[in-house]
Amino acid sequence: MSDKSNDQRRDPGADPQPTDLARRRFLQRLGVTALAAGATASAPAWGGSTLGDAFADFFQDHYQRMDADEVKETLARIERKAKRRYGVDIDCKDTPAIPGVVFGYAINISKCRGYRDCVHACVEENNLSRDTQYIRVVEMHHGSLNLHEGDHYYQGTVPEPGKYYLPMQCMQCDNPPCVKACPVEATWMEQDGVVVVDYDWCIGCRYCMAACPYQARHFNWGDPDLPPGEINPDTHFLGNRPRPKGVVEKCHFCLQRTREGRMPACQEACPTGARIFGNLLDPNSEIRYVLENRAVFRLKEELGTEPKFWYFRDV
Amino acid sequence: MKLKFAAISIHLALGVCLVSSGVQAQEGGLDLSGWDWSATSDEAAAEPAAPAEPAKPKKPRPGETAIPDFEAEPQAAIALFPDMPNLKVIPSQKDEEMLPCGNCHQWAESDPTPRLLKEPHNNFALQHGLHGKGQFWCFTCHDLEGDGGLRTLEGETLGFDQAYVLCSQCHVQEGRDWAFGAHGKRIGSWRGERQVLNCTACHYQHRPGWLPRKALAGPAMRMGLERPEHWVPLEQRGGRDPLPTPIWERAR
Amino acid sequence: MSEAMPEQQTRAPLPFGRFLLDGLRQMLRGNAAYWAWVTLLLALIGIGGWYYYLQLSQGLVTTNMTNQVSWGFYIANFTFLVGVAAAAVMLAIPAYIFHRDDIKTVVLMGDTMAISAVIMAILFVVVDLGRPDRIWHLLPGIGRFNFPESMLAWDVVVLNGYLLLNLVISFYIISCHYRGCEPKLRFYFPFVVVAIFWAISIHTVTAFLFSANHGREYWHHAILAPRFIASAFCSGPALMILGLQIIRRISNYPIPWSVINHLAIVMTVSLQITLFFVAAELFTEFYNESEGAMSGHYLFLGLNGHDALVPWIWSALAMLGVATLIGTIHPLRRKVMLLNIACVLTVIGVWIEKGMGFVIPGFVPSTIGEIHEYAPNLHEVMVSLGIWGIGLLIFTLMAKAAIPIECGELRAPGVKAGKNICATD
Known part of the structure; x- marks a missing residue:
């Protein structure tokens, strides 16, 4: 890999x-x-x-x-x-990748209803600065898959008539432009296909943010706004440990959980079951079933980034 | 047709158990399991009272779903399809108020005739199976003889934790997706034995459609910066719609 | 001049300490205007330093950059300055390749400008870093340098290499002149040739830095590198014309008019090419507007009511247009006043066009269609002014020490103060 x-x-x-x-x-x-x-x-x-x-x-x-x-x-x-x-x-570990596992994600966009439960579960699980969200749910309108026409800031009751919802986060590209961009190799793809950042090596040049086609990378502009009472003590070196200011961070498929066999926080939080997470190398996994039995698409596939993040619909 | 459809939904919302065989609902397998009561048709949108009025749900949305009992031992699923993979279903917490039926019906006689339900049954507010052409009634799914458990169309009795068998009698595609992993919700681990929630954990069986809900807060502004105007929803800032009109509306 | 210099003097070793001391003494000697200028620059640097201190202690939260627009004013200035640095080649090529002796006399000023521009460019990247304390991670060996994969790694290499090359060449030439002898062509010519290609490469690499990002269609154009080079050859010579005239006025360094004329023609032709490139870009973006053209739309016309850059870019294009006209019409260009106006317009126009007007639209709308506008705040402007102060101070001090040597007024001990080399060369 x-x-x-x-x-x-x-x-x-x-x-x-x-x-x-x-x-x-x-x-x-x-x-x-x-x-x-x-x-x-x-x-x-x-x-x-x-x-x-x-x-x-x-x-x-x-x-x-x-x-x-x-x-x-x-x-x-x-x-x-x-x-x-x-x-x-806190308990900080560095659980290595599980051999024979490459993580993938599939989202059922006919199930996603835009509640943003995943967004907030992620914020809490990953000790995010409270001004940062790894997951962006975009309210799209029927008849268009044009991201420029989506509403990122929708509020109120969802789903709205005539809209559908497109959640986005780091696509864990198999050909990640951000990794190529980093001048100091502070970001790389792990063996389980997850692109991680060494927060203690990043120099904060933000070239990876310019390179990422999915706006999946987030910068710590100041000291993270992290309420001590809400810290998740179960952390991983490459995952959700508290970050210093001045470095880039991103979704890492909840390494601290998934490398121990648990589901990522966003999957766990989703009330509609729209999120399907699993091992792409396991032919019996749910994600493989979806990929092999459904019409799926990936965002910006034309860029050749090979995201390991798919979207599908109910038949 | 649509108008009639909306009328029915209002009718149903008032807590009527559907018995009127004169009503002809829409044909062509309209799938209600994912149906949104407020958002599908103009009529529904014009009549916001329809989803709001059903007999007061005891819990907030989405419906009175069965609460999964994560403490209990997951049960091996009955194979719905010959090639179905092994999976375990998380049992639900038992409804000790209403079940078994014998709790009350040892004194009160039960009346199996289809009719408008009264206390204490009216809160079931059956909004399921409009496409069943009036064939739906409590005992389509419930076992009148036993303790109020489930019963397939062929007369086989099932426990509440096997509701998926019942549901997939009609919802074959959903059943298949659920069995293979494209529908439903997996619990616990992404590897090893698959443990999934039963249909009733997410869908309130008597009104399986999901109801709209308030979204949680959207993206936050970077610390130290003001929230720009365009982050405020359109109706609050009173501006023009920045989105282009859909082609089908432009053509008019 | 070379016949005026005896052979043994060429061989005389450089009294290094004395050379530095003499240079330093020159830098510390000046009239009131000189000191006022230096004080002004020092004040700018001080203020910039203070604001940078604030940024260091609080993080980049003091700037207006966001996750949506993750590069801003700093990188915009960086892009512009790399171009200025690259433009020194427009003196080096005619001087060394075509042996234009008149240009040879000022080529050192071009090198000096390149050195200060590169230093400024490097500083602009450094202040943009979130963790400047970790800059040693870039050092090969003890750090990890993602070369040749990362374009930013390339940029680090070419910028530092260019700085080094220019330092070496100008040090060699100036130290020869200090000893009163003519630099040996065979020694410095290889460096000059490398530097000429290197100059083109620094700006090409900087263009690749942007155009490599296929997620940002506004940058992802093959024309970017040529466009960068063309606009660099407008702004660089324009700055040189202005700078050389100032030097001519305040010192007795004779700047031949032919040099200014040469630079003006370079500037004019480059302006014409730049405008052509911009037109080509506009046509491609707007004839059939793709989703990728949203950024261009934002820049030139505004998007959904967001139009912060629209007045800027149109004024920049207007400035470049006027400058092109002045440059193209010979009688107008020959009027010093008009030429100077054209130069000022060019510098400002290019600064807008390839600075903010180029960097920011790459982020608006963001790759997932979010529109988030950006304008620099006081902190960023002040830090940038501080860096400009540093660059101008470096140029001032270096020129202050170099001019008397170039004019033959300052020589190593024992070397007869020569005639004005500039005049004899």
Whole structure:
């Protein structure tokens, strides 16, 4: 699926690349100084973070290059930071992709009634800043599939006569333009087909946002507006852990849930059963049934992005 | 025809159990399972009282659906189709007020004649099966003999948790979709054994159509910025409709 | 000039410390007007720095950018400035390839302008970053550099490479002149040739940066790179004409009129080509309006009552039209006043047309049809002014040190102050 898998990271037999070694040595040297400095000043400094953590944050490596120990350390630091920042005990994990699984989504647009239950379930599940929504439901009018004519801000009672509803979120493209765009490889496709972001590696240039044809990427313009009382403590490194400001984030098919076999929050919240989520590689999955037995379409298929997000109708 | 149709829906909304065999509803398999009472025809829109008036539902919309009992052991589904995959159905919480019928009918005699239902049965407000040409009555689906459970058209008795068998007698396509995964709602995990909700968990069996509801809040404005005018719905800002008129309306 | 310079002087090593010191001394020496100008620039930089500090501490929330319009005023300025930097090639090509000696005398000023423009362009990208503290992630080796996949990675390479090339070439030439000898063509010519191609490439890559996004049809045109280059060759020479005239007025650096004339013709021809490209674009967009033409519609005509950019783009086109007319009609162009007006109109017109007028419509309507307008706020304008201040200050200081060397007034110790090299060259 992706040649940039992060699986070698866990493989102790894999030889590190020479540049890797040099880089690691460089970072270690910096890290030693940092820790030495941190030891002398372990009291909170620097915006509620200890000096040691601040240095470790600064020199944190790319997720795909960390070894198991580094990951463990980083996860612990993330939990510490959340505690300091929000006073909440979170559990941050980095469950790897399940082998033989590629996630896909299908939405029945004759069932979607525009309630936006999925939108808000997603916001709460994924610790989104309260000014951000990963899912956009567009109110379309009969006789048109022109997104420019859709209403993104509809309110009141739904469904409205003469309208149908088109929910959109990250399409988890199999040929993602955002991944290509990123100058620092801070975003990549995991083996289960989900495009993820390393929030600690992103430099915030927002080129991926320009590249995404589905407006699926969202930027943390300021510190996320996240009420501490509403934090979901079940988090994932590449998923819903609290994000810093100045980085891009996106829908990740609820990695913290789906990699443990659970349904994504939007599927769970949908009252109409319009959302069908599953493993594209499993011929007996519901999504495969839909794809093989229904006329389906994908948005902007002409761009060659190969979204793993389909729409279908009841017959 | 449409006018008559609307008239019936109002008629029904008043809590009448459909018995009038003189009424000829629309032919051609109009599927009511996804039918929206307010939105389909001009007449319905002009008569907003129709969906609002049915005997007061005890719960808010969408209807008095059966509440799934996630604590109970899911039951293996009866195979509706020879090639149907295995799946488990989440049972519903039992309605201990109305069932079994014998609770009350050990004293009160039951009257099986089709008629206008009175207390305490009038809140069922059957709005199902307009296309059944007046053939629908409580005992089309309920078992008069037993404890008020379900009964197929062929006389086989079923538990409430097997309602999907009953529904798919007529709604074959929905039944098939439900069995294979294109309809209905899967619960729990996306992998392994498939656990799904019964039809009645989403559709109130006596009025299976969904009713309109208020949408939750739409996209929020980026922090620090004012909400632009065009985010306010059209009717509130009183502007012109920015959408082009549909072709069929322009032609007029 | 070369016969005036004895051979052993060419071989004399560069007294590096002295060279820097002399340059610095020149920068710190000036009349009241000079100091007023420098103070003004420093004040701009200070104010910009303050607003950037606010942006750093609060995040880009201080700007008006949104998830819908995720690039704004900063990237608009960046695009414009890359063009200005690329336009230095319009002096380098005639000077070094066609051996126009008159142009050779000012080619260093072109390089200086390119250096300051590239620095400004890089700064505009840096202030646009959400996490400038992580900029080391771009370093190959310790960071991760998505080259050659990412066009932004390409941009980083070409911009820094161009900066380096220009620094090397101008340092070599100026240090030779400082020692009173003629730069050896065989040393710097390879660099010059590379720099000429590099200049075209920086703007091409910047155009590709936009046109690579097939989700944004307003940008996704093959004509973008040629259009960028054409408009760069309007704005760059226009700025040079204005700059060189100012230099001529305030210093004794003799700028031959032939150079100005050459630049004016380059500007005029490029303006004509630019307008042709714009017309071609307009025809393609509007003859059969596709959904992708919505952005163009928004820019030129407004969309559903949203028309913030409409007056801007039409004034830009009007300015470019007037400038083209002035440039095209010889008697008008030969009038200095009119030429200067044409230059000012060109700079502003191109700044609008390929800045805000190009970047913003790519985001309006958004890829999923949301219309969300954007206009820069005070923070963005102030930070941008600060960067312009930095660029102008760099240009001022570099020119201040280079001019006496170029004029033969400042020489390394032991080297006879030469005649005005510009005059003899």
